[in-house]
Amino acid sequence: MKAAIRHLRRNRGRTILTLLAVLIPVYFLVSMFGLTNSIVSDMFETATRIDTGHFQIRHIERRGMGAAIPLMHDSKSVLAALDKIDGIEWRTVRLDMPALASAGDRSQAVYVQGVIPEEIAPISSIRDLVVKGTYLKNGQNGAVIGEELAALLNVGVGDQIVLLGAHPETGLGALKVPVVGIYRAPISAMGRTVIHTTLTTARRLARSPNAATAVVVRVSGVTGPWDVGKIEAVTAQLKGLLPDDVEVLDWRKLAPQVSGYMAILRPVMIIFAAIFFGLGALVVLNTLYLSVMERTRELGLIIALGASRWRVMGMILTEAGLITVIGAVCGALIGVALAWIVEALGGIPLPGAELADYMKVVGMKPVLHMMISWPQVVISAAAMVGVAVLAAWFPAYRASKLEPVEAMRYVE
Amino acid sequence: MPRWEGRERVNATSLRIAWRNLWRHTQRTVLMIAIVAFGSWVILVMWGIADGMIRSMTDTQIAYNLGDLQLRAVGYANDPVPSNGLSAKQVLGVQKVLANASVAASSARLETYGMLRSSYGSEGVTIRGIDPIKEQRVTKLQETIVEGRYITGPGEILISAKMAASLDIRRGERVVLLAQGESGTSSQAFRAVGFFASNLGTLDSIAMISLQDAHAMSGWSGLTSIAINLPAGASTSRYVSRLQKDLAAAGIEGIEVADYFALNPFARIMIQGSTIKMIPMVIMIALMAGFGVANTAFYSVLERTREFGMMMALGMSRKLLARVVLMESVFVSAIGFVVGGSVGYGCLLYLSRHGFSLGGLMANFSELGIPTTLYASTSGWYWVAAFSVVVFTALVAAWYPARRASSLEPVTAIREG
Structure with a gap:
């Protein structure tokens, strides 16, 4: 742990770079989730209040x-x-x-x-x-x-x-x-x-x-489509109480546009997340790999002095874990802070009457809001950390496989 | 060591050195290439899908619903009722103009809103009165018929298979259309002769009947529009201005020549929207790819401090050294770009042949005219877009390491390396 921290501080530029590679995807995802949550929640409220009920x-x-x-x-x-x-x-x-x-x-x-x-x-x-x-x-x-x-x-x-x-x-x-x-x-x-x-x-x-x-x-x-459980709990109580010739239809059937929109949102978010995480992971992999190569001699010495291969691998992975956790947390916090600022300012109004007409056709308001859901923030950050640490596994593995003698002889 | 002189010689040498340097560290180079390839792949595929969506929308709308152009009465678009349409007198004049305008085909239409009733239910419809023969030369709706046939004359109706299922209408059954005419509500019985299943949600609520029936139901002797098909490959905007000129020359006033964007006012905003959405993605990808390349290039320079010092001591110029480092990044970006680009185009080609279905989602957006199956597009422009992003980031990213390499002091470098 100490070694990992010390090494991170030794290479400030690189540490910051890796940090950013983790921070930016998390920040983007949190912001995107914020926007889509608010759109979905708006659509849901409009449909269930004015027309369908729950x-x-x-x-x-x-x-x-x-x-x-x-x-x-x-x-x-x-x-x-x-x-x-x-x-x-x-x-x-x-x-x-x-x-x-x-x-x-x-x-x-x-x-x-x-x-x-x-x-x-x-x-x-x-x-x-x-x-x-x-x-x-x-x-x-x-x-x-x-x-x-x-x-x-x-x-x-x-x-x-x-x-x-x-x-x-x-x-x-x-x-x-x-x-x-x-x-x-x-x-x-x-x-x-x-x-x-x-x-x-x-x-x-x-x-x-x-x-x-x-x-x-x-x-x-019920505040949004995520409260489906509450609705189901109520409809379940109705079983046996209703006349035979009636049926219960929930909002998903009654407002297919809202559930359809949500159905498409999930794969879209997953694709975006995969792209962001993929790029982030490649950068983390790249940076750590370089830092391992650079320290070939040093790591060889550590192994020669008796550190087990697991220990060396653990050291590199700790280094990666530390940096990605910090990056992910910062990214999430920036995303959340931005959402708070947007909400404090009353949302982002979209310009143009034409756009407003268009938004009305698809049932959205012409003002963008952001709605943060903590589970999503935590999942985005955690997934990024997971992907990044996974990416770090390759350089860590390489480090652990170094032959002490050859590594020490290695000339950069 | 060769002697560094002569511009041509220097260029070739820098290329050779850069190339050799790259493959001294295969794994590192492959990693850098992977970052660039991934970035260009994402940009290409995203661009192709976004653009393909717009193109599918335009093509499907034109081919099955709208036609290339439409002639409408000025003001009809804002208040689409038959009485705001083309009068019988205007139609006569327009048809004379069209006869000399060398359009591929034209079809008279009379549209109004009404309600379709079967024995079991009713639903709102757009009633479209057409000339069965001419309409088939302008739109290809007949190609999507899944049961029965196209209408051939009065008393027959063609509806979507979806509408038929929703109202439990079988082929050959009688249905009733209700619409408001000039003399109150009129209702007329039709025989359902065929059902179509097109790719457009907009068309699901359209009922096609003959022009005579539409005249009788709406009480309007004119038309609401004339849909026009242009010869293949013709420029739409040229035809728009030509028709405008012809109409003016014939002294016919109050007629608008509407192209796709006028007929589908949301198309433009959707195109803008999809471009705007691309920008943060492209910036983000460029940043990340740039990080990756810059980072690697920078450390590869640091690592070779001693080596570079030695080369400079032996007479290599700063300029050449900078160029070598720059060329390394350029090589990596170029290879990454070619790899990512080829895979990306492969994906796009597949998606442009097979398409991807949006399922039920777009039923909701049918008013926007988005088809339910989309095809990616494979325009050559995405090369340029992805290429400029990648090359730009690579060069910017390599600039700092290259400068650093060229500012080395030979003696210090050899001692410190």
């Missing part, structure tokens, strides 16, 4: 119904089952159905979401997203539509739109409703297609007085 209970779908969801006429027994279990933060009944919204000679296929306004108020941020008019009140006959749809249909607050309900189980039902509010959607596809009405209005459109399509549920304490 899970939904729906009638089992027996054949392809397109955008339609089978009607459930007995939502009361589902609610009763939910009352019996723990861990539920919030739930509401909703009736979603495809419809054709039209005004004048314009039309657009939409999803009407029939909601209970006072129930969704505390959870859904859609009320805060209303930019013109107001959100729905209980029992009000009206529709809240997205800015994109308002532009497509060329309507404003107070104008009438015609909804042609097209639920396959009930046949066509037409309804004329006034636009009471216009919201600014976080995702453009949502703004173009999702219309909120009260549950009563939607039931009239479905021509069925007690129909619903889903009970939407949020689980307490």
Whole structure:
């Protein structure tokens, strides 16, 4: 140990170089994790708060119904089952159905979401997203539509739109409703297609007085997709309590865009990590190898004086371990510090209206945030140390294999 | 020792010495080469994949969905409803212009939004009215038909296999389209004659019907666009300006000649985005490769202090010595680059033939027009990009060791080495 430290201090330039070779990859990874965490968490929150909830209970779908969801006429027994279990933060009944919204000679296929306004108020941020008019009140006959749809249909607050309900189980039902509010959607596809009405209005459109399509549920304490376990713990309790003809669908099925994004993120991060670590490891290998070559005579002497080969190998590996641990810790700390600074400044805004439109299409906010997860930081740093020490094994092995006499005779 | 004189002679000698020096330490040299090779491999492959993604997107969109160019009414893009489209009168004029414009093919389209209903479900669709024969000369959607056939006339509908599965529609079954026309909601029954399975999520929600049916449903006698295919190898921008000129000469106003970037406004920003993402990666790789090379070169100089001192005492000039050290780095970078480059191009070639699937992910981004299977690209430019990065870092990295070698004092060097 002492020998290792002393040797590291003897060659400051080289030590710093090796340090950097470990520090930079770790720093990059921590920053990338920070960015992607925040993006994933944003997408998750947007999807689960405004639309899907953490899970939904729906009638089992027996054949392809397109955008339609089978009607459930007995939502009361589902609610009763939910009352019996723990861990539920919030739930509401909703009736979603495809419809054709039209005004004048314009039309657009939409999803009407029939909601209970006072129930969704505390959870859904859609009320805060209303930019013109107001959100729905209980029992009000009206529709809240997205800015994109308002532009497509060329309507404003107070104008009438015609909804042609097209639920396959009930046949066509037409309804004329006034636009009471216009919201600014976080995702453009949502703004173009999702219309909120009260549950009563939607039931009239479905021509069925007690129909619903889903009970939407949020689980307490869930902050992001990493809390899947908590959601599963709650849905597991439901087994046996629910009627036979319903099923539980969690957000991964309901918001495939979020789980799809996460699914692609993992391999991408692994590839990036492999590239960074690969380069870092090559530099560590290179530096240590040189330092072993340089010390051939010295190491030969140490072996000649009776140090075992394991001892020599251990010495080199300690040297490598020491330097990579310091480098990795520094890299991680710099990454974390940067994330703190970014968050303290309120995120990095991305420039340009065009970019903002683009981000809206994929459902991201035009401000970059960083969200540090300690397990990821620790794993990045530890993996780098592991890879670097592995890389150090070759020079260490060479050092241990030196023949004392020849090594001492070795001329640089 | 040869005598160091004459420029040509000196150059050849420095090359020979540098080359020989390198192979005195095989392992060390191989290590340096590995670092450079790895760096150039990564740059090449990343570049090829990023660029391939953009190219796949452009090519697929043009070939299956958009066509090379489209003529649209000014203002249609911002508010895409049929009544903002080309009027019947404009269409007549445009067709005359196109007849003389030597385009490969053109196809009239009338698009509107509506809803498709089967016996079991319903889903929102973009209704695209087309001339079945002309459309097949502009886009290749017919090549992706997995069941049944293309439409041949009124009363028939072609939809994606995905939509068919989602609505449980079998071939030959009747479906209903609902759309808003000028005189209220119109509904019309169609027979599903075929299903296609293209590489583009955008197309999954498109229903192709005949132009006559689209006219009847939308109540619009004009078109929303005319898609144009250019002769192979033609310059798109040249055609854009030519058509603009022709239209102006024929006195037809209010028509926009839209190329790919106008038709797919997100394409440009995606290209910019992917370039911006490359920059930190390239810098990082350059830094690491530079470290590796500089470090090794530096120690190889230190190690040979005595040797260099001796060479200088024997009359080798500082300049030549610096050049030898520099040449060593250049050799290493060149070999590393060739190795990494060849392997990198091999990988790209494989990926450009076989492609890689993005699976379900891109269904989400279908609005951006990214195909679900991407192919890497193998443009010769990546050589240049990777090469300049590698050579630049190698030279910068070798500069300090070379300077150090050339600033040695022969006597001290021999004594200390």
